[in-house]
Amino acid sequence: DQQVKQNSPSLSVQEGRISILNCDYTNSMFDYFLWYKKYPAEGPTFLISISSIKDKNEDGRFTVFLNKSAKHLSLHIVPSQPGDSAVYFCAARSRPRGSTLGRLYFGRGTQLTVWP
Amino acid sequence: NAGVTQTPKFQVLKTGQSMTLQCAQDMNHEYMSWYRQDPGMGLRLIHYSVGAGITDQGEVPNGYNVSRSTTEDFPLRLLSAAPSQTSVYFCASSYSFSRFQPQHFGDGTRLSIL
Numbered sequence A: 001d002q003q004v005k006q007n008s009p010s011l012s013v014q015e016g017r018i019s020i021l022n023c024d025y026t027n028s029m030f031d032y033f034l035w036y037k038k039y040p041a042e043g044p045t046f047l048i049s050i051s052s053i054k055d056k057n058e059d060g061r062f063t064v065f066l067n068k069s070a071k072h073l074s075l076h077i078v079p080s081q082p083g084d085s086a087v088y089f090c091a092a093r094s095r096p097r098g099s100t101l102g103r104l105y106f107g108r109g110t111q112l113t114v115w116p
Numbered sequence B: 001n002a003g004v005t006q007t008p009k010f011q012v013l014k015t016g017q018s019m020t021l022q023c024a025q026d027m028n029h030e031y032m033s034w035y036r037q038d039p040g041m042g043l044r045l046i047h048y049s050v051g052a053g054i055t056d057q058g059e060v061p062n063g064y065n066v067s068r069s070t071t072e073d074f075p076l077r078l079l080s081a082a083p084s085q086t087s088v089y090f091c092a093s094s095y096s097f098s099r100f101q102p103q104h105f106g107d108g109t110r111l112s113i114l
Helices: none
Strands: A010-014 A019-025 A030-038 A045-051 A056-059 A062-067 A072-077 A086-094 A103-106 A110-115 B004-007 B010-013 B019-025 B031-038 B042-051 B054-057 B064-066 B076-078 B087-094 B109-113
Touching: A010 A019, A019 A030, A019 A086, A019 A110, A030 A062, A030 A103, A045 A056, A045 A062, A045 A072, A072 A086, A086 B042, A103 B031, A103 B042, B004 B087, B010 B019, B019 B031, B019 B087, B042 B064
Parallel strands: A010 A110, B010 B109
Antiparallel strands: A019 A072, A030 A045, A030 A086, A056 A062, A062 A072, A086 A103, A086 A110, B004 B019, B019 B076, B031 B042, B031 B087, B042 B054, B064 B076, B087 B109
16 A cells, blocks of 8 residues: 555656656655655665645755645756656655654656756 | 665575675664665665664565664675565665654665576
């Protein structure tokens, strides 16, 4: 039972335009949400995160929006560049609670292609 | 500062063989974890640890063992390799999990089981 879902396996965007990657989750107890970027033959690289008590976090060209009522978050990349072409993973953290250590749950990823 | 180092980068095994995937970090991170990535499946957690001597199972632990005898190292053992364990394995670490810290990933071990 997937708790973090990325329903679009791929997205193609022209250079200079906005890329919007979407993610849905089912567990209302997640306290942080993260986006990772992955190039082929490399490990995932942390991109940006947002606390569950906020609705927006911005870092340069990257902005993450969180809609808790809809259990939905999105990553906006403006403007998109060819170097942004990669797989983007959405992840959510369940906090440590009692005997549970806490862990990250990942979506299946979205392949972003930015073309010139 | 090497970050998270995984060895080997590639490995081919025969069914039934055992092996250990190594993971080391030099950042004094408390939290370490192992994931596998399969096509269309994203990253699935195998085992994780919040410090020396403390480990727990993730989503897909069957067929794998871990131990954490030092802060730096978190090896993953395949007890009797099966073709279903063909995958790319990633190790990750973060300074703390109780206080939010994003995880740093190694570059992965690509494992094929024949």
